Amino acid sequence: SARAVAPPFRGTGRTADGHHIDLLVNVGAADGAHHGAELHAEGVGLFRTELAFFDRTTAPSLDEQVEIYRPVFAAFPGRTVVVRTLDAGSDKPLAFLPQAAEPNPALGVRGIRSARASRAVLDTQLAAIVRAAQAEHAEASVMAPMIATVTEARKFASVARDHGVARVGVMIETPAAAVTAAELLDVLDFVSIGTNDLAQYTLAADRELAVLAELNDPWQPALLRLIRIVGAAGAAAGKPVGVCGEAAANPSLAPVLVGLGATSLSMMPNALAAVAASLAGVTRAQCVAAAEAAAAATSPADARAAAAAVLA
Ligand code: PEP
Ligand code: MG
Numbered sequence: 001s002a003r004a005v006a007p008p009f010r011g012t013g014r015t016a017d018g019h020h021i022d023l024l025v026n027v028g029a030a031d032g033a034h035h036g037a038e039l040h041a042e043g044v045g046l047f048r049t050e051l052a053f054f055d056r057t058t059a060p061s062l063d064e065q066v067e068i069y070r071p072v073f074a075a076f077p078g079r080t081v082v083v084r085t086l087d088a089g090s091d092k093p094l095a096f097l098p099q100a101a102e103p104n105p106a107l108g109v110r111g112i113r114s115a116r117a118s119r120a121v122l123d124t125q126l127a128a129i130v131r132a133a134q135a136e137h138a139e140a141s142v143m144a145p146m147i148a149t150v151t152e153a154r155k156f157a158s159v160a161r162d163h164g165v166a167r168v169g170v171m172i173e174t175p176a177a178a179v180t181a182a183e184l185l186d187v188l189d190f191v192s193i194g195t196n197d198l199a200q201y202t203l204a205a206d207r208e209l210a211v212l213a214e215l216n217d218p219w220q221p222a223l224l225r226l227i228r229i230v231g232a233a234g235a236a237a238g239k240p241v242g243v244c245g246e247a248a249a250n251p252s253l254a255p256v257l258v259g260l261g262a263t264s265l266s267m268m269p270n271a272l273a274a275v276a277a278s279l280a281g282v283t284r285a286q287c288v289a290a291a292e293a294a295a296a297a298t299s300p301a302d303a304r305a306a307a308a309a310v311l312a
Contacts, residue, residue: 011040022264025243030071045266065128098176173197181233195245218247221301231261259291
């Protein structure tokens, strides 16, 4: 098991000089949350709720959803649990959110855009999340996927707050969201960077195409510079900036993400120990210097080398 090979991690992510970084887990259901809790994650940074509903042809009821969400809150008493509203469409179609045929599904009606035609589905989900959190004496943090504009974020925040969501955020997955992060944070409590989609949309390269993998490299300087914009906006607003894409699970990239302004990293449970060990070996100042060097590079290879030189 992962526990047999991992160095000890006792649930506190921090740099060598004591700067705290929340190390959280990405989960799709209760078993992932239990695994994360066993491995001492500090909470859940991304609960991909759509994964529970791939086999559904009718929308899940409020009660059914409460039963699915509740154990995830229960696995992390008193901790942050960030629930993402349904990220349907494109690579994750849901039969109960019917879609017109689209020539470019990744640029189509996906994520928060599905709520335009199916507002009732969003309302039921938000009510279920709040009820599940209350049942576990927890406060719900909820974020929407695929936000592109401040108007979308403001609308989502208002709907979520009407349902009683305690903390409202959005995912930063489009370049538009990254460059407007300051204005997004004016209407939100937090943001979380989805580097998988942010890379795909920044480099205009389908994340599913193996032949374009070098464009989707999370060390692409253009991606790092967008993350830096979001990190700076979070620092200026005094609000959390998470990273929940696969990049957060990369032990060499983690210090760079912290240096760019990430306040939490959310990953698959098995990555926690290596990321924690990597952060424990560097100071915050080194993270910032590595981030600046990597972002100033002109290729992923140069960015990696520049960060490694600073962190060596
Ligand atoms: C992302 O895009 O980075 C992300 C975390 O969301 P998903 O991988 O589920 O699209
Ligand atoms: Mg995504």
